[in-house]
Amino acid sequence: MAKKPTGKNTSGRGQRDLKVKVKTARGRKLSSTRWLQRQLNDPYVARARKEGYRGRAAFKIMELDDKFRFLVPGARVVDLGCAPGGWIQVAVPRINALGEKSGKAQGRIIGIDLQEVEPIAGAEIHQLDFLDEDADDKVKEWLGGKADVVMSDMAAASSGHKQTDHLRIMALCEAAAYFAFDVLEEGGTFVAKVLAGGAEGDLQKLLKQKFAKVANVKPPASRADSSEKFVVATGFRG
DSSP, X not given: OOOOOOOOOTTHHHHSOOOOOOOOOTTOOHHHHHXXXXXXXXXXXXXXXXXXXXXXXXXXXXXXXXXXXXXXXXXXXXXETOXXXXXXXXXXHHTTTTOOSTXXXXXXXXXXXXXXXXXXXXXXXXXXXXXXXXXXXXXXXXXXXXXXXXXEOOOOOOOSOHHHHHHHHHHHHHHHHHHXXXXXXXXXXXXXXXXXXXXXXXXXXXXXXXXXXXXXXXXXXXXXXXXXXXXXXXXXXX
């Protein structure tokens, strides 16, 4: 005798949102396992791999520029802490650094980082500490003048202590802002990553004195559980 249908959907397993699960390996911390699992299931990580970007952070600058339009053909750009180079990859075609857009001005981009960065066509990358006393003069020399955009996705090495990490990255961001004051052309733009946590008020006050507009943005590519956001300051007063 044939069995009556039970009404249960036996194909339901195939309809689930399948996620890659990572087992906690011997010697690997639980936090590391969680990070790895998040990476494996992150659509931006998969998209970066598919589209040839060096990291998911490329989509953050892409989304910020789509909104504020600072990476324009002919722009002269400085990328602080540029490793691994995802922001530069996005900037090169947008500023026409390779001169591929006929009839459009050709831009220039200088990337600097403490570590050596694999070359990127259309960009000039230097191993340099932007905190060095003569770093601003070197960058202006390499750029052939002042910059239209200074951008930074830098983050201080994590200590594991949330409040300490917040203060460190805010100090780094403030140093990047002062560097921008030295190298930016009047009307220029400063873009930097900050961490929400209470110490960013002084930076906001400083930027509002130096720029016509200051916006705080959390682009879609920034993870929802992350305290990071980005400050976009436009219209440098010189």
